[in-house]
Amino acid sequence: MSENLLEVKGLVKHFPIHRGILFNKQVGAVKAVDGLNFSVKKGETLGLVGESGCGKSTTGRLILRLIEPTAGEVKFEGRDVTKMSPSEMRELRREMQIVFQNPYASLDPRMTIGDSIAEPLLVHKIYQTRGEREKRVRELLDRVGLNPMYAERYPHEFSGGQRQRIGIARALAINPKFIVADEPVSALDVSVQAQVLNLLEDLQKEFGLTYLFIAHNLSTVEHISDRVAVMYLGRMVELASSLDLYTNPKHPYTQALLSAVPEPDPTKKKQRVILQGDIPSPVNPPSGCTFHTRCPFATDVCKAEAPVWRDTGGEHFVACHHVDKLVPTTSTQGTVTATIPKA
């Protein structure tokens, strides 16, 4: 087993809600991330999936310490990121970078893309002269499949897919070890998504990168990830190797999520698990297992106690009281559908 690049323990982020102007006081908290434990291995891609508001982007930002965690620790190569001084943090940022979701908002419209890509080189004083930096920018542009001559152009001259390539080039500029990719393809057209996914995979092989790949699209995550973690309302409900998770989903939420994905094959008729109701608010999450309000198998214990996050064998982590009773089945056509166990 390869070593861990990143270890996350008990990570919590509560965003306070304040009321009142004169007597401003905290009246509650949005429990965006509520106790995460996981690790990312060197050289792997860990996929993080979940529906909107489940805390997956917050998790990505907490790891990079773009926002301060409420509690918990994030260890990068054994050092706790959450306790670092600003100068140590700046050092560390050379190792960890992020590719943002929206390629339209994440590039400064008034900087040429060459300047945008060169900025991390400048901040981290990697090259002494302008000439060296420009050479590196051209190299990077070429590597992500753009014409090096484009360095003088502005973001508005590029399409979404090209902008995302620029964002990737910027993240790569200082040779990081670890990249958080927050929904890097969801704003792109379908035919362009595959180009960017392939590019990310090529770069990973070439530079030995480790990715945390955050997305809501399960097919995309399955394709790119070695292991996948599923989040629901600020907590992880399941984490396993990509193959294991998709062929043998153990948590009822994962099963429902997988069965809800429309498949591009009209001959497959899936047996769907349709979840009732909406995702509850993270301000006031349900007691016990937060999924119990929508879970078809919920019992009294689910309402009272939060399930323990445990390894069910072969590093397949699940947080569910009834995990041993739920049996997923594989249909004749090879797709996994969730099963309803006899009560």
Added chain:
Amino acid sequence: MAEALLKVSGLQTHFTTEEGIVKAVDGVDFEVQKGQILGIVGESGCGKSITSLSIMRLVAQPQGKIVGGQILFQGKNLLSLSESEMRAIRGNRIALISQDPMTSLNPVLTIGEQIMEAIILHQKVDKATARQKAISMLEAVGIPSPESRVDDYPHQFSGGMRQRAIIAMALSCEPDLLIADEPTTALDVTIQAQILDLMREIRDQRNSAIVLITHDMGVVAEMCDYVAVMYAGKVVEYADVHTLFKNPKHPYTQGLLNSIPKLGERKERLEPIEGQPPSLSKLPQGCSFGPRCKHYMTKCREVPALDTFEQGHLVRCWLTKESK
């Protein structure tokens, strides 16, 4: 075959802009029968939404104009109707479900008032009857305790519930044709499954026809009977859903199907379509897909016509014409 409920032929909708004429829709042909779901797929800017707005005759005036083609609905050409005749059809015989449930409801009117508006306008009933009807519509689309929720404002509804409310509104006059423009794109996957289920139920129970506009091949495969694939303002392929997925003929359709990761497939590498979709004001000469096509040949400098490849399978490509 019976006469189609909706038959669109040679539709062209152009916009005048500073950069010249933008041919947003430039050659769209398809038909929909009663009880069928037709999918229109394509990427952003391919003209699929403008097609739906053209059918409703809601294209922004004066910059946008339907300059050619026919839209036959129950045998009548919608393009030759007067505005008041059109108003009697819009929302009544043809209803539109828009993409974004967050912005397509009026925030200062209750959900009930918004549903009642169409009922009172088209069915000439009094307020109390309309309210009863609104409640029963909300119930039909699966809103819990509709008697009290009917007086809620849109912000009190979640995204999935708002989309249900919009569907209730669209269904309130029992239209013959529903046009759903990316009805689930803004929703999470578990909520999407609920809404798609609801739409299938509507089709089965009311035998309505649905035009479903989407960019998601998965949604197409699960929902549609027939599919029209659009690229740069034109329908490039039209077939029944099984033929389209099993035997796609247009290189764009093939590329689209190859480039999406499928659950459980575990492909080593995706096969993307190279290049970018073209800008509609600077379309390449000839076949718009030419510059991205693997099979580009000299012939492609002329625009190919949408021709029958086999019975019920239309393709706009020189390649299929040559192979025949």
